[in-house]
Amino acid sequence: MAEKTENHDRRIDYVEFNVADIAAAKAFYGSAFGWRFTDYGPNYCEFDDGRLKGGFSDFGPVRPGGGPLVVVYASDLEEVLTSVERAGGTICRPITDFPGGRRFHFLDRDGYELAVWAAAWPDCPRQPSWSGCLRLPT
Numbered sequence: 001m002a003e004k005t006e007n008h009d010r011r012i013d014y015v016e017f018n019v020a021d022i023a024a025a026k027a028f029y030g031s032a033f034g035w036r037f038t039d040y041g042p043n044y045c046e047f048d049d050g051r052l053k054g055g056f057s058d059f060g061p062v063r064p065g066g067g068p069l070v071v072v073y074a075s076d077l078e079e080v081l082t083s084v085e086r087a088g089g090t091i092c093r094p095i096t097d098f099p100g101g102r103r104f105h106f107l108d109r110d111g112y113e114l115a116v117w118a119a120a121w122p123d124c125p126r127q128p129s130w131s132g133c134l135r136l137p138t
Contacts, residue, residue, distance in 0.1 A: 015054035015070055018062050019110050025056045028109050032087035033072065033080070064111025077102055077118040084116070 019025040022045050029035045029047060038046045045056045049072075074080040077095060084106045085091065092113060093105035103117035 015052070017054070017056050017110070017112060018060040019056045019058060020062050021109075022056050022058060024109055028087045028089065032083045032089060062110045062112075064107070065113065069105075069113065069115055071103075071115045071117055074116050074118050077104065077116065080116050081106075 017025070022043075026037050026045060026047075030037065033049065035047045035049050038048070040046060043058050047054050047056065072080075081091065081095065081104055088109055089106040091104060091106050093103075093115075095102050095104045097120075101117050101120045103115050105113055105115045107113055
């Protein structure tokens with residue numbers, strides 16, 4: 001898990017997925033997003049996207065369609081969509097606009113639904129809080 005400092009208090013610290021095949025999950029997320037991995041035995045692998053860490057395990061059943069939606073930021077949404085498809089993901093919601101940006105949803109090889117978003121304007125924060133990006137007509 002991430003090193004604890006007071007600025008981590010009450011913030012998402014780690015995300016874990018139960019997967020059917022850890023090697024296949026590593027291949028998918030490594031290919032689609034360039035994540036790095038550390039194996040901790042045959043049943044657990046930590047991933048690191050450069051900002052947030054999480055894990056893949058085969059300790060429990062795969063739970064596609066359940067739990068919170070994990071959202072990944074992309075500076076080039078179309079490029080990431082292509083990477084997801086090339087890695088074997090299925091686009092389940094095409095790119096759509098929302099106030100502050102655009103996003104798409106995909107299913108990974110285990111059936112988990114994730115989303116990828118990009119800011120509509122360069123000065124938007126790289127987090128899906130969107131309130132700082134909402135631009136209303138004047």
